[in-house]
Amino acid sequence: MKRGPALMAAATGLVSALALTACSTSATSAGGGGGALTFMTFETPALTAKFWDTSIAEARKEVPDTDIKKIVSPDADRTAYAKQLQASGQFPDILSSVNPKDFTAAGLLKPFDQKWLDDNFTDPDGNAIDGKSYIPPTNSQIIPMVFYNKKIFAEHRLQVPKTWDEFVDVVTALKKAGVTPVEMAGGEPWSAAIPLSGIITADVLGADPQWIQKRYKGEVKFTDPGMTAAAGKYRQLIDAGAFDKGALSVSYADANKQFLDGESAMYPMGSWFIGQIPATAAKDFGTFLLPSGTGKTIVPFNTGGTTAVSAKSSDVAGATKFAQAWSLSKPNLKTLIETDGAFPMLKNVPFEEFGAKVTPVYTEGFRLVTEDNTKVSAFGQVNNDDALPPGVVEQFNSLAQKLFTSSDVKGQLASFDADWDKAAK
The missing domain is CATH 3.40.190.10 (Periplasmic binding protein-like II)
Structure with missing residues (x-):
């Protein structure tokens, strides 16, 4: 089945100040040529600074000549922060978990190659907007x-x-x-x-x-x-x-x-909360879906993903290669499974290959993803045509x-x- 926040700074100086105070730089290689590519990330109780640094280093193993400079959104509203950076001429080369529709009309994002999507994901069109995907459908969530x-x-x-x-x-x-x-x-x-x-x-x-x-x-x-x-x-x-x-x-x-x-x-x-439940306390918590008016089981589904690529990057090819490597990294997905409750959707990787340790609460959620049931777009939470x-x-x-x-x-x-x-x- 195809399943298919905005804030502008008052002044460029404020935007620049925000960008500077939110930046940190990951380890880089001696290669790269045209300077480091900027990667806008965000931090949560599950996705910490250490996670981002480690995930960037992991992805760079596949693209060692691509230098990455990490920019951290100052709050949870990544889309608003990306707009601030864009307004000041600092739009990142790679962006994490933004709302694509806020940028596609201006031609700011580069769609991923359809064959790459088809070859690597179980729901290749899960994030499609007008037939193009700007975020790889690496995992899913219930929200x-x-x-x-x-x-x-x-x-x-x-x-x-x-x-x-x-x-x-x-x-x-x-x-x-x-x-x-x-x-x-x-x-x-x-x-x-x-x-x-x-x-x-x-x-x-x-x-x-x-x-x-x-x-x-x-x-x-x-x-x-x-x-x-x-x-x-x-x-x-x-x-x-x-x-x-x-x-x-x-x-x-x-x-x-x-x-x-x-x-x-x-x-x-959202199902990402699973990662916040300590393994030692997991037996004390369970989960269910909000009952629908008809009593039918309705799964509020979101095909997730992280990396979007700027179409205006000075190195679109390099940014794309890094985004693809980040999205297919089994160690990155393993961490997302364990700490962020992500349900993986990589086509060629059986769940066991991630080596992730999960709780019964995670298993309950993953069952809803894999079984035949009624899945619909989670209102206000998706990055596809229903966004x-x-x-x-x-x-x-x-x-x-x-x-x-x-x-x-x-x-x-x-x-x-x-x-x-x-x-x-």
Whole structure:
């Protein structure tokens, strides 16, 4: 099956300052000729500075004459930072995990060779936009999975919910017992949007996988009944006290810690969170998918990947070779499997060859990837034809934060419709 954030600096000086303070340089070789290629990365609790340095060194074994200078995005919004760098004439040669649609219209990204994609990946068109792929489909993610604390569920005699009503009943029971039902990293827009994204994917895209394409054609609206009902479910959880009242001020790192420390019972988050669960505690956690309105299992799927290549690079060929080497590196994928919960999608590498040590929670997630089920694009999380228009991901994230405090669901969705129409012109 083909499955198919924007901020501009106020002044060039500010952009240059950001770039300088965020830069660090990896080990380089004596070759390279035209100077080092810049590689914009980002850091998370799983993907640390050490990971990036090691992964760069690993990829350079395949392209020893290519020097790489690492640039680190100052926050989680890699797309916004790349736009800052582009506005100041410092667009990186290689970029990690950006939203391609924000750059393809300006011809800033170089698509990967289709034969290379076909030869190396199980879902070669998983990241295709208008038939071209700007990020290799190296791995996949489920966004979100609902992680839960088995001890808390057992203590309160709760079962994993199979329907939405059962999910709300679990929330209500936990709230009554004085337990925070659902963890939320609402202080960071991208993570604040995860629960809303999951509900929309389960109910709207689960019922009609072509919904986003129909929205591009103007055949549906966010104010239509189905989407309004989905956003209404998000408000239902808020009204039921599912989240802590201060959730909009909680960082991603703090939310992770609070959930792992047993301060909340459930946590809707991308499958990358698997890597944050210590192996020694893995038996205490499980996972399930947000129940859809129909009760059918809907997997909110994202074909992932990391490296995009600038079409404006002074050495497009060298940047492409490095990006390809990084994407096919088994040691890099092994680390992503173990620390970032990545589900590999390399065509010619059986899972056992990675030598990765995984937990039962990882196995549960990987089963959803490999088995025959209904997979649809995770709303607002993909880099293929179902990606949102340029800049709209940031507006969706903002919508989720606004809905946390506003009960005017239809009004907020009408405003988002206007944002979409403006961006999609």
